[in-house]
Amino acid sequence: MTPSLLPRLWYLQGVATGISIATGYGIGCLAAWLVRKCGVSPRYSERTKRIGRWTLLGFTVVLVPTFAILGAVSQQVVRDLVGVEEEHEANYLLVLVISLGIAALLLWIARASRSATNRMAAFGRRYVPAPVARIASLVVVIAVGLMIVNGVVYQGLIGLANRSAAAADHSTADNVVRPEMPERSGSPASAEPWESLGREGRTFVAGGPSAEQITAATGRPALTPIRVYVGRESAESISDAADLVVAELVRTGAFDRAVLAVATGTGRGWVNASVAGALEYTADGDSAIASMQYSFLPSALSFIADRESPKEAGRALFEAVYAEWESRPAESRPKLLAFGESLGSFGGQSAFAGAQDMQARTDGALWVGTPNFSPQWSGITEGRDPGSPERLPVIDGGANVRFASAAQDLELDSPWGMPRIVYWQHASDPITWWSFDLLLNRPDWLREPLGPDVNPDMRWIPFVTFWQVTMDMVFSADVPDGHGHTFQADAVNIWADILAPDGWTAADTEKVRAAMAE
Structure with a gap:
């Protein structure tokens, strides 16, 4: 109890x-x-x-x-x-x-x-x-x-x-309408039929801010953001789907944009609308986001039943995009970013050997609500600077990789070089802290001072804590923003820190946050 x-x-x-x-x-x-x-x-x-x-x-x-x-x-x-x-x-x-x-x-x-x-x-x-x-x-x-x-x-x-x-994947969410602009997969100009994108894919390409909305929020000229997506039914294999994503990127002129982001989705292909939209606002719409669906299973079931598909999809998608990106002249390449949430974070990180590989092959990354079983996350966390807590590790003094529960956690005394890698995680998120080790071992995050949104009376008890945290996962996303597995408003602040756009101010961040909250 x-x-x-x-x-x-x-x-x-x-x-x-x-x-x-x-x-x-x-x-x-x-x-x-x-x-x-x-x-x-x-x-x-x-x-x-x-x-x-x-x-x-x-x-x-x-x-x-x-x-x-x-x-x-x-x-x-x-x-x-x-x-x-x-x-x-x-x-x-x-x-x-x-x-x-x-x-x-x-x-x-x-x-x-x-x-x-x-x-x-x-x-x-x-x-x-x-x-x-x-x-x-x-x-x-x-x-x-x-x-x-x-x-x-x-x-x-x-x-x-x-x-x-x-069967449910053939349905379309309420108020989701097929886009007409050529910058979107599923549009009349796209090689990917609207019906093939899946429920989450249709929601993704039909959403996001328009150029007019971005300009209204930032006061600067903006482009229509590019969003490309390939559904599970469009290809026989994950690697084939990744090739179709690249074809869509080429068709839309994504490699001529200032920013190109590879987004690994969750089980059914869900991409966090707040994280994607915040990136597009921060880049003044001069951006392209590429993603694809690799499973029909909801994230919760994929979490239990299929951990190979996210890894395969994360590697295939990034490698396919990276190969095309690398073939372009260095002076005209867009900034290459990577991001993902939950299983998408786990899968997306599978394209990299670790933090140094991320720094070598991207211009920034945002990993949100990473599951505890992600080897890259685990390796980086275990190598944290002495004295820094497990829930908010400091890595090499914050030189390139930083962890944050809230946007202000990214503000360290040391300089932050480029590229910038951010792990966004909450102290109260059971997805990040659930592990079989909880059965018999007290983790560091329960030895150290607890997070501000965790009951100070929480204690580790053999066997008991494991099942409690297991039950916590069931509705981990059904809590307000900033807690559990819900990540929304601070995405604007974090992308602004990762990209560091010229002339961007704290006032711009607040304007975008207000626009996205409407």
Whole structure:
């Protein structure tokens, strides 16, 4: 019931608590088994047992309601920190019901597995020595369990989700209209049909500011931003899709713009509209953004089921664009940028060996809400300057790579050279901090002072914290901007810092922020 990174809905709290109950019970059973194996097997009288049970019941009657109330109170503190509407505390009475149901189900599965193992071992002892029968039965039960979970449940659910997502991909979001300007994929001038772009692709190419909107906000002449996109259905392979993106870039004259950005999307090809739009405002529309779809699965399912496609797509797209960009005369090339959010950040970074490679082959990059399993992010974070926290590392004094939770975090005392690489992440974002290491190891970000939007009462507890942060991920994007996995307004400030446009002022940043907020 202790707090973690984000507010948990009562039913998610029930799931986390139920898993923790089953885990605690399992650890207790394991400890008792080890004690018995060591030859310690106390025999208590019926009177002692009765006293013990009544004592346990007394503790339960007092402690369970107490911690249910404390848990509800701590959740209100987390809600206040991230600006989420308060939830009625009475809902937490239902947590006990759900948690006991989850724990009972897990306990039944464990006992059914143990019973199957014992029966198979008893049968096997007729033909082989008892230790061999025991080990063999255990291996068989585990193998069958994995086959059921992976082959029937996991693959079946993922297959169903993929088919449903593919069907939904043919729909178009409300108020999204096919663009007429030739600078957009899916337009009448484009080689990519509007229908082939997918739901997120259509939203992407139809969105963004116009040249008139950019001029109204900045007071400077602007061009119509270029946005090119290729849908999953347009090519048989990811590499073929990347080649089609380059063809669209050539068609639109993207390599003649001042800025060219390679954006790796999330599972279904979503590109953060705030990050893309902020770049276009900051570049006065003299920009081109290239992206493509590599999956039908929503980001949450891709996070679990498919981590190869984002990497393949990130590498293929950047390498294809980079090859064409490098073939142009050096004096006429646009600034080459890279960005991505969540799985897009993970996939986009896969095109690079590390920070030095990013600096060598780009003119700047913005990685948003990077998942913990991203090797480039992990390597850079682990190599941070001594004394800098894990949630906001300082890398080589901030020479080229900087981390930020808010725009002001980019302001360090040391000079910031070019190119500039920014990792934008929130202290309360479970996508960035979730890791299997949480099961048994306390991470540095929980050893160090916590972030300003994290409940100061959050503590690491073996097993428990892992499941709490896992539940936090479910609605990590359903919190206000600046918290969790929601990244919007500060994109303007960050792009302005990365690009450092001539004559750009803090007043320009505020004007653009106001324009994008309308």
